[in-house]
Amino acid sequence: MAPSQKVFVVGVGMTKFIKPRDLRDYPDMGREAATKALLDAGVTYDKVQQAAVGYCYGDSTCGQRVLYQLGMHQIPIINVNNNCSTGSTALFLARQAIEFGIADCTMALGFEKMEAGSLGSKFEDRTNPLDKTVSMMSETRGISAGPFAAQIFGNAGIEYCEKYGATPQHMAKIAEKNHRHSALNPYSQFRDIYTLEQIEKSKSVFGPLTKLQCCPTSDGAACAVLASEKFVREHNLQDQAIELVAQSMATDSPKLFNESSIELAGADMTRRAAAEVFAKAGIKATDVQVVELHDCFSANELITYDALGLCKPGEAHKLIDNNDVSYGGKYVVNPSGGLISKGHPLGATGLAQCSELVWQLRGWCGERQVPNCKYALQHNVGLGGAVVISLYKKADLGTSPKYVDSRKRVGYNPATEAREVSEEEVASVCAKQSSQFMAHL
Known part of the structure; x- marks a missing residue:
């Protein structure tokens, strides 16, 4: 069945991302993000007809x-x-429900309460889904004592340098850029600016990757409310609606095991999903102004530039040399600071990532605003594997004389200020069918 409805993001919200210290539990963080997204959309939870909730660590039915x-x-x-593509997978499901006419308003919510330190397997009594990936890495580059994910992506960066003439410093420059961008994002776990030398001399993790080129573990939540055009017009949301123009999810092809470290990190999934998105939208990658890219490690951002089509194959490092991935260049990649x-x-x-791009397209981002935003691209990848690519633009639905800017409704700009929600705000978005027994954290 062919999809028939356009899909719009009408509300977004997120918590500040923090170091795992048992300061907040997932019910609290998830409630905050969902409340903020509903406040942004100006609707109550009654209006949501279906929800997809993503998390990796936790028991069943946390949603x-x-x-x-x-x-x-x-x-x-x-x-x-x-x-790691869980949040965008929830978004993918929420989008499908609207696009195929199953619902007019859906919610995608994602959260995580993590442990400090590098990620590891939680189930030692069964086969690890990445066992074949580990075997291939062992056969091609070997296995060291470092974190597994750092080895996968670090090896991909090493191969890119060997094949195309990039250097470890290009990866360090990516990290320098993302830390610099993050200083302007109130939701960021880290807001310090580092020099290139500080990044290069920080603790070695694996190969060319140092600590400041690796994403941290974090606690946090984020949410998006999606709607059909009918819903947007009925609720006077034309002015703030952002169209989810095209989206694609890809899983691994046999290229995963062709003995290339770049392919072992999921590059082929990204290539195929990106090509499908741009074909659906009828535009080229070079038409995009802003990108939120899955920089779990600086090496992954490097290899993903050309996988997305932002440059010719093998020329990712030239984008860095020409300052074409930050303000004043061809694109702004990870204005939020990225995962790093x-x-x-x-x-x-x-x-x-979705929240940041929605705010950018609305023009709400203040000092970190990307100028002249027309198209925004999102890339989210998980080993094992799945990648979701999403393309957004400002909705072309005109304006509504009854529109109320959500910044006025909540009393601040959520793109430039991170606040927790009040109990009154939570109560204002609750559905009529509620239980007071569930209302207490």
Whole structure:
């Protein structure tokens, strides 16, 4: 069945990303992000007809545990785990429900409560889904004592340098850029600016990757409310609606095991999904102004520039040399600071990327605003594997004389100020069918 409806993001919200210290639990963080997204959209939870909730660490039905705090109106709630692309997978499902006419308003929510330190397997009594990836890495580059993910992406960066003439300093420059961008993002886990020398001389993690070129573990949540054009017009949201123009999810092809470290990191998934998105939208990658890219490690940002089509194959390092990935250049990549500096709570990352791009297209981002934003591109990848590519633009739906800017409604600009929600704000978005028993954290 061919999709028939356009899809719009009408509300977004997120928590500040923080270092895992047991300061907040997932019901609290998820409730905050969902409340903010509903406040942004100016609707209550009653209007949401289906929800997809993403997280990687936690028991089953955590999505219900979070959303029951806002209401119990018996909607489908789908819990999602797709490794680091979990948040965008929730977004993918929420989008499909609207595009195919199943619902007029859906929610995508993602959160994560993580442990400090490098990621590791939680289930030692069964086969690891990445066992074949580990075997291939062992056969091609060997395995060291460093973190597994750093080895996968670090090896990809090493291969890119060997094949195309990039250097480890290009990866360090990516990290310098993202830390610099992050200083202007109130939601970022880290907001310090580092010199290139500081980044290069920080603790070695694996190969060319130093600590300041690797994303941290994080606690946090993010949310998006999606709607059909009918819903947008009925609720006078034309002025702030952002169209999700095209989206594609890809999983691995046999290229994953062709003995290339670049392919082992999922580059082929990105190539195929990006090509599909641009074909659907009828534009080229070079028509994009701003990109939120999955920079779990600086090496992954390097290899992803040409996988997305932002440059010719093998010329990613030239974008860096020409300052074409920051303000004043061809693109602004990761104005939020990216995963490296903003943080990476796995289930929330894809929806935090969505939030940043929605704010950018609305023109709300203040000092970090990308000028003349027309198209925004999102890239979210998970080993194992799945990648989701999403393309956004400002909705072409005219204006509504009844529109109320959500910044006036909440009393501040959520793109430039990170506040927690009040109990009154939570109560204002709750569904009529609610339980006071669930209202207490």
